[in-house]
Amino acid sequence: MSTFPISTGEPRTRDTVRHEVRRRSLTVQSRTRLTDSLVRFTLVGDDLAGFTSFGPEDHVKVVFDSADGPVGRDYTPSEFRPLGRSSGPELDLDFVVHGTAGSATAWATAAQPGATLQVGGPRGSRLAPAGFRNVILLADASGMPALRRWVRAYAGVTPVHAVLFGDDATLLDHLDEAEALAATPQVALTGRFDLLEVVRAQDITADTFVWAAGEAGDLIPVRRWLKGEAGLPAGNLSLHGYWKRGTAGLDHHAPLDPADPD
Ligand SMILES: Cc1cc2nc3c(=O)[nH]c(=O)nc-3n(C[C@H](O)[C@H](O)[C@H](O)COP(=O)(O)OP(=O)(O)OC[C@H]3O[C@@H](n4cnc5c(N)ncnc54)[C@H](O)[C@@H]3O)c2cc1C
Numbered sequence: 001m002s003t004f005p006i007s008t009g010e011p012r013t014r015d016t017v018r019h020e021v022r023r024r025s026l027t028v029q030s031r032t033r034l035t036d037s038l039v040r041f042t043l044v045g046d047d048l049a050g051f052t053s054f055g056p057e058d059h060v061k062v063v064f065d066s067a068d069g070p071v072g073r074d075y076t077p078s079e080f081r082p083l084g085r086s087s088g089p090e091l092d093l094d095f096v097v098h099g100t101a102g103s104a105t106a107w108a109t110a111a112q113p114g115a116t117l118q119v120g121g122p123r124g125s126r127l128a129p130a131g132f133r134n135v136i137l138l139a140d141a142s143g144m145p146a147l148r149r150w151v152r153a154y155a156g157v158t159p160v161h162a163v164l165f166g167d168d169a170t171l172l173d174h175l176d177e178a179e180a181l182a183a184t185p186q187v188a189l190t191g192r193f194d195l196l197e198v199v200r201a202q203d204i205t206a207d208t209f210v211w212a213a214g215e216a217g218d219l220i221p222v223r224r225w226l227k228g229e230a231g232l233p234a235g236n237l238s239l240h241g242y243w244k245r246g247t248a249g250l251d252h253h254a255p256l257d258p259a260d261p262d
Pocket residue numbers: 057058059073074075076077094095096097098100101102103104105106141142143145146241242243244245246247248249250252
């Protein structure tokens with residue numbers, strides 16, 4: 001299990017590292033089914049020289065063709081190997097093939113080895129904060145690559161509990177043995193579990209850090225409870241809508257909860 005550095009500055013703050021922003025032209029070397037919804041694309045190319053990504057939430061902008069011209073979608077560098085089996089650098093991106101019309105998912109449904117992809121970034125890395133007693137991670141399939149990066153950052157440092165939500169019953173398959181051991185994961189399938197109830201049952205105190213990524217509407221009640229009843233300040237929370245039902249190309253910089261933009 002590769003690891004990621006955590007912040008060394010003030011406890012509970014997050015160091016940021018900026019990267020040179022580059023657009024890279026990459027080629028699909030292999031396509032691998034990971035879970036019912038996730039497909040991994042291993043990308044290769046000389047342009048990967050100098051690729052750097054240290055933060056659990058790092059993301060690249062991938063460019064796709066659409067009826068309206070090129071569009072960009074965010075993806076998490078799931079794994080980067082400076083020297084992979086191909087004897088060169090390799091980047092894994094894990095795509096949810098979600099079955100709804102979308103430029104990225106259309107590409108991921110069809111793409112085979114030899115296909116090309118334009119990838120920009122990451123612009124920078126925000127490192128995992130140190131100094132919390134425990135960490136709760138919540139992710140649906142779209143957040144799984146980032147969740148694995150959080151688990152690897154905290155392994156052996158801070159106890160982590162991962163809640164995998166959404167409708168993919170095979171998400172656990174996305175964690176390798178060491179990650180599963182470190183993440184003490186629990187699966188909360190939509191329709192069988194209420195995500196908010198699952199979150200309320202967690203060991204959450206003023207010393208808990210909570211990260212979440214997934215469908216924006218699923219996370220709004222969770223955010224309201226964490227901020228309200230649980231009383232967690234902003235520094236204990238990092239909650240992100242990675243996609244939104246019925247919205248194409250969600251701007252993840254927009255507030256997760258429009259009724260409470262702070
Ligand atoms: C920082 C960041 C990192 C991300 N990392 C990843 C990653 O590593 N892997 C990954 O798969 N996704 C990731 N995402 C989410 C991904 O960017 C979105 O799911 C994106 O909308 C997919 O684009 P699309 O062209 O397929 O669909 P869009 O054109 O954006 O949307 C078309 C339709 O598809 C629906 N839709 C979009 N995404 C999903 C989904 N996941 N499940 C079900 N329906 C969906 C929309 O609601 C809409 O109705 C990340 C998002 C962010 C902000």
